[in-house]
Amino acid sequence: xxxxxxxxxxxxxxxxxxxxxxxxxxxxxxxxxxxxxxxxxxxxxxxxxxxxxxxxxxxxxxxxxxxxxxxxxxxxxxxxxxxxxxxxxxxxxxxxxxxxxxxxxxxxxxxxxxxxxxxxxxxxxxxxxxxxxxxxxxxxxxxxxxxxxxxxxxxxxxxxxxxxxxxxxxxxxxxxxxxxxxxxxxxxxxxxxxxxxxxxxxxxxxxxxxxxxxxxxxxxxxxxxxxxxxxxxxxxxxxxxxxxxxxxxxxxxxxxxxxxxxxxxxxxxxxxxxxxxxxxxxxxxxxxxxxxxxxxxxxxxxxxxxxxxxxxxxxxxxxxxxxxxxxxxxxxxxxxxxxxxx
Numbered sequence: 001x002x003x004x005x006x007x008x009x010x011x012x013x014x015x016x017x018x019x020x021x022x023x024x025x026x027x028x029x030x031x032x033x034x035x036x037x038x039x040x041x042x043x044x045x046x047x048x049x050x051x052x053x054x055x056x057x058x059x060x061x062x063x064x065x066x067x068x069x070x071x072x073x074x075x076x077x078x079x080x081x082x083x084x085x086x087x088x089x090x091x092x093x094x095x096x097x098x099x100x101x102x103x104x105x106x107x108x109x110x111x112x113x114x115x116x117x118x119x120x121x122x123x124x125x126x127x128x129x130x131x132x133x134x135x136x137x138x139x140x141x142x143x144x145x146x147x148x149x150x151x152x153x154x155x156x157x158x159x160x161x162x163x164x165x166x167x168x169x170x171x172x173x174x175x176x177x178x179x180x181x182x183x184x185x186x187x188x189x190x191x192x193x194x195x196x197x198x199x200x201x202x203x204x205x206x207x208x209x210x211x212x213x214x215x216x217x218x219x220x221x222x223x224x225x226x227x228x229x230x231x232x233x234x235x236x237x238x239x240x241x242x243x244x245x246x247x248x249x250x251x252x253x254x255x256x257x258x259x260x261x262x263x264x265x266x267x268x269x270x271x272x273x274x275x276x277x278x279x280x281x282x283x284x285x286x287x288x289x290x291x292x293x294x295x296x297x298x299x300x301x302x303x304x305x306x307x308x309x310x311x312x313x314x315x316x317x318x319x320x321x322x323x324x325x326x327x328x329x330x331x332x333x334x335x336x337x338x339x340x341x342x
Contacts, residue, residue: 109121112187158180159177264282276294
């Protein structure tokens with residue numbers, strides 16, 4: 001199996017390498033880290049809903065749509081990437097998605113443990129320390145290959161990450177940032193100054209060693225002409241506006257995934273007494289910590305404390321129905337607004 005231990009590379013190449021290998025049908029493992037920061041979105045995401053494009057442009061942070069799943073993420077040289085490309089018929093691949101993640105993320109768990117960090121696998125497709133996420137994982141099918149990508153996070157720029165995300169308002173952005181800092185961690189956060197003992201090349205070496213225990217010895221390779229030509233071909237496609245701005249769809253709610261089993265959501269709902277903004281957490285598929293604000297909350301007798309309680313512990317898909325049912329008994333008229341002082 002081919003090994004591409006690339007070290008520091010131009011940011012585009014840190015994504016194009018595994019796409020090109022997959023389309024060429026070449027099984028390989030890659031390790032690398034980007035020379036400059038960028039933002040990556042998952043294949044099924046809508047850039048207009050996920051990314052603050054003004055901030056991206058003003059700060060010269062490019063955006064890349066990868067052809068694997070996972071969420072939007074800020075990437076820089078404080079993260080060492082691992083990228084695994086396997087044929088769909090490779091006997092190492094299980095038909096069960098959960099078994100696939102558990103099997104192929106175990107080497108990454110072991111790398112963290114070699115750093116002195118008690119990491120563990122958490123369903124689905126998360127690596128955590130306690131309750132805190134410590135790796136970003138994505139997977140998908142490209143060509144005839146299955147692809148798994150992820151990172152070892154030495155440090156993380158929470159500030160830039162949250163500024164790159166498109167948010168409905170600054171209050172929600174602050175809530176997202178607080179949730180990220182509470183639910184994510186890094187090598188530096190876990191082992192402090194000891195993190196400086198490990199550079200990107202050494203982390204890459206640990207990744208290679210642990211994956212070889214699972215897959216057998218790798219054969220080191222340089223990027224050859226066939227692979228380089230395919231990368232250039234894909235760059236011409238994957239850096240176009242059409243590629244980046246596909247999947248545009250109407251916005252219903254803003255949902256930001258913090259870690260496996262935890263998302264933050266803000267949803268706008270029209271009610272008989274005016275517009276309402278509902279912020280809530282989605283914990284393991286049900287709503288929690290609901291907060292309501294907006295013009296509707298100023299209407300007397302609307303009993304919004306009771307509504308907040310009614311919205312806890314239900315599926316996010318049931319939020320709008322629950323709001324409608326709350327207002328169904330009495331359809332309160334919208335107050336008439338005048339210029340007269342109250």
